[in-house]
Amino acid sequence: MILIIKNIPSITQESDLGDFVAPALKFCLLFPFRLGNILKTDIFCLKNIKTNVLSFHGRIFIDDEKAGKLAIKRLHGKRFKNKIVEVREYFIRSHKNDRRLTQKPVSMDLLEKRKGERRCNIKHEGKTAAYTNVFDTENIYQISRRLRDDFYDY
Template structure:
């Protein structure tokens, strides 16, 4: 399991991060054996392009999933070098599973339509649509009250 430790101080070292996580991997406070091992740690920096703010995060690779879940519970919201950190599971995303990758390009015609038009697929005509959501109060093209009453009387 891979843990991500968010919001760590900028002067942090990888061995300090490992020393922070290691006590959370112990089975019990007074028992000396551990249920998981730290395989590797690394620290990376992300830069927000809009605000030019740097944020530092650490990844901790642990060999056992149960130990990783226990470490998340013990370390989330704790202080690391006088800064409160957030500990979560790190997920590796695959490009194949991204729903946005295969989307069709939206045409300008669709973008220019009003919200009510997109929901009902109604063309600008004088006739009322055959099927519409009569309970949608935001819809511009609602069926008249008389038409609704006739519909429910059938």
């Protein structure tokens, strides 16, 4: 099982992360044996493009499913180096299950509404491209540019 620990401090080392999770894998105080072992730890950083803020997260690879669920229950909402962390199961997503691949094309009427007042003097003919996507801003811009070039001669 893979655990993700969100909102960890930037100065965290992988050994610190392992030391934080190891006590949560113990069965109880009377029995000193562990349910699972930590196989690997790693830390990664995500950058929010809009706010330019870095957030650090850690991944813990545990060999036992039951031990992972117990660690989630014990560590979620706890303090780690003066920060409250969120602990969850880490899911590896498949590109085959991506909803954006199976979306229907968006009509030009909706695209015109989304643009709002920016280009109120340009009207498109109503041609829709087969590859237009709601989240694909590059294609929307290129389609409008291509259609604009068809309307105006240089």
